[in-house]
Amino acid sequence: MNIFRTLHRSILILFAVVVVSILALAHISISKIVAEQSRAQQQSHSPALKLITEQLMRPLHISQTLAQAQELKQIMANPQDREQDIFAMLARLNKEFDLNFFIASEINRVQYDSKGRKLELIEGKVDWYFRYKAQPETAMADIGQWQNPQFYIDLKIFDEKGKFLGVFGVGKSLKGFTEVFGQYKNTFGYDFIFVDQNKDITLTSDIELLVQGATFKNLANLPWFQALDEQQQSQSLNNLLLPIKGQESLIAELNIQPFDWTLYLITPLESRQTEISRGFMFSIVTLLVVIFGLFLLIYNLLYYFKKDMQKIKQIDILTELSNRSNMNLKFDELMYEKQSVSLVLVNLDNFKPINETHGRKAGDIVLRQVAQMLQSEVRNSDYLGRWSGEEFIILMPNTGPHEAVDVCQGLCKKLSAMTITTGTTSIQITASFGVSFTAIPRPISEVVSAADDALFTAKRDGRNMVKMQLIKAD
Numbered sequence: 072m073n074i075f076r077t078l079h080r081s082i083l084i085l086f087a088v089v090v091v092s093i094l095a096l097a098h099i100s101i102s103k104i105v106a107e108q109s110r111a112q113q114q115s116h117s118p119a120l121k122l123i124t125e126q127l128m129r130p131l132h133i134s135q136t137l138a139q140a141q142e143l144k145q146i147m148a149n150p151q152d153r154e155q156d157i158f159a160m161l162a163r164l165n166k167e168f169d170l171n172f173f174i175a176s177e178i179n180r181v182q183y184d185s186k187g188r189k190l191e192l193i194e195g196k197v198d199w200y201f202r203y204k205a206q207p208e209t210a211m212a213d214i215g216q217w218q219n220p221q222f223y224i225d226l227k228i229f230d231e232k233g234k235f236l237g238v239f240g241v242g243k244s245l246k247g248f249t250e251v252f253g254q255y256k257n258t259f260g261y262d263f264i265f266v267d268q269n270k271d272i273t274l275t276s277d278i279e280l281l282v283q284g285a286t287f288k289n290l291a292n293l294p295w296f297q298a299l300d301e302q303q304q305s306q307s308l309n310n311l312l313l314p315i316k317g318q319e320s321l322i323a324e325l326n327i328q329p330f331d332w333t334l335y336l337i338t339p340l341e342s343r344q345t346e347i348s349r350g351f352m353f354s355i356v357t358l359l360v361v362i363f364g365l366f367l368l369i370y371n372l373l374y375y376f377k378k379d380m381q382k383i384k385q386i387d388i389l390t391e392l393s394n395r396s397n398m399n400l401k402f403d404e405l406m407y408e409k410q411s412v413s414l415v416l417v418n419l420d421n422f423k424p425i426n427e428t429h430g431r432k433a434g435d436i437v438l439r440q441v442a443q444m445l446q447s448e449v450r451n452s453d454y455l456g457r458w459s460g461e462e463f464i465i466l467m468p469n470t471g472p473h474e475a476v477d478v479c480q481g482l483c484k485k486l487s488a489m490t491i492t493t494g495t496t497s498i499q500i501t502a503s504f505g506v507s508f509t510a511i512p513r514p515i516s517e518v519v520s521a522a523d524d525a526l527f528t529a530k531r532d533g534r535n536m537v538k539m540q541l542i543k544a545d
């Protein structure tokens with residue numbers, strides 16, 4: 072049946088739509104997760120870069136710029152005569168940049184700082200100076216002054232002829248760093264560990280790892296680093312996923328070129344998971360809403376198909392009139408309501424020869440046009456249906472048999488006057504009518520049987536006429 076094919080096809084199309092939607096949404100969800108993941112990745116890096124720029128690069132940049140100044144080189148070439156100028160310059164810089172500055176002179180082996188202090192650079196006593204002097208690097212970052220630890224950037228100063236004049240340095244209290252790190256940790260949930268070329272932890276957001284006294288903690292002593300195998304320890308730790316302090320954490324590694332320091336950015340996955348899962352949940356909810364929407368659509372379509380099929384089941388396909396079973400139901404309804412009914416059987420005369428002469432298709436056209444004509448002519452209160460092959464039935468509620476006969480006379484006349492055209496041929500038809508009546512509830516078979524008798528009489532008496540047969544007991 073066509074309806075089944077249509078239903079089948081629609082379900083297949085819907086199924087395809089559902090599958091395509093799920094695939095599309097899955098794709099979108101994955102893209103979202105990846106985007107979220109990348110965003111979280113970037114978000115974790117960008118504040119770190121900002122921190123490096125503000126806290127490390129700025130002092131470096133300031134000191135590098137100042138180290139180029141002729142005034143500094145002149146003072147450092149002749150420090151013993153210009154001590155006042157040195158202190159005045161350092162105090163001025165301190166005021167301007169809010170950093171501690173110092174000059175360590177090679178000429179008189181004295182260190183001057185912006186707080187107005189002087190310190191003799193004696194070998195064996197002031198370690199850093201002689202250690203640094205011996206190294207080839209011209210810029211170095213270090214932690215010193217252990218009573219109040221400072222982060223230092225030291226630059227070697229040379230005169231025009233390349234003679235070593237000493238060191239110009241910028242210092243920043245470690246306390247300031249700890250505060251900034253604390254803020255970053257609260258906002259972004261991650262830890263910083265800066266290590267120098269010896270893997271000594273110079274700056275960190277983890278207070279437990281901060282330098283104590285004059286001793287640095289070393290990366291190699293941290294439990295999570297020790298848990299790595301030798302190969303991992305010697306390679307980059309970038310993108311390693313490790314349990315650190317009981318939390319799965321992702322490590323990002325950044326090299327800070329000018330000092331040959333390395334920054335390890337440790338992000339506990341939990342902080343990222345919340346963000347990513349938020350995006351993921353949104354996609355899942357969207358997916359469920361779409362699936363639910365499609366489900367509702369399919370459900371409604373099936374519902375309407377079912378209704379349509381029920382309707383189709385009650386309708387004769389050729390004539391589109393109510394079929395026999397539907398007319399049986401209508402009759403039962405009228406009986407249930409205790410209505411009197413006239414029942415009419417309308418049988419086309421000599422229909423077999425029409426089929427034989429003009430073909431069955433033409434016969435179908437005749438049946439369809441007769442059905443249309445009868446439908447337009449019966450009263451609004453009447454029910455018309457196809458009873459069998461070339462036979463129609465009319466139920467006339469609350470209509471006496473004589474009134475029904477009158478209505479049928481009119482129909483009989485109209486039918487005989489009808490010309491049906493099928494392609495090039497015109498066909499004339501007539502019909503015989505058998506009328507019966509019931510005033511009380513009865514089975515349809517009894518009423519139809521009486522109408523059939525009347526119809527037989529009409530046929531026998533020459534066709535194209537209306538006959539009535541009442542049920543004996545009435």
Ligand SMILES: Nc1nc2c(ncn2[C@@H]2O[C@H](COP(=O)(O)OP(=O)(O)OP(=O)(O)O)[C@@H](O)[C@H]2O)c(=O)[nH]1
Nearest residue numbers: 418419420421422423424426431432434435460461
């Ligand atoms: N084209 C067409 N023919 C049908 C259909 N249903 C039944 N018929 C034909 O209707 C014809 C009925 O023939 P008969 O029962 O001999 O009746 P008749 O030729 O009309 O003669 P009377 O009723 O005695 O006037 C048969 O040839 C059936 O094949 C249909 O749906 N379409």
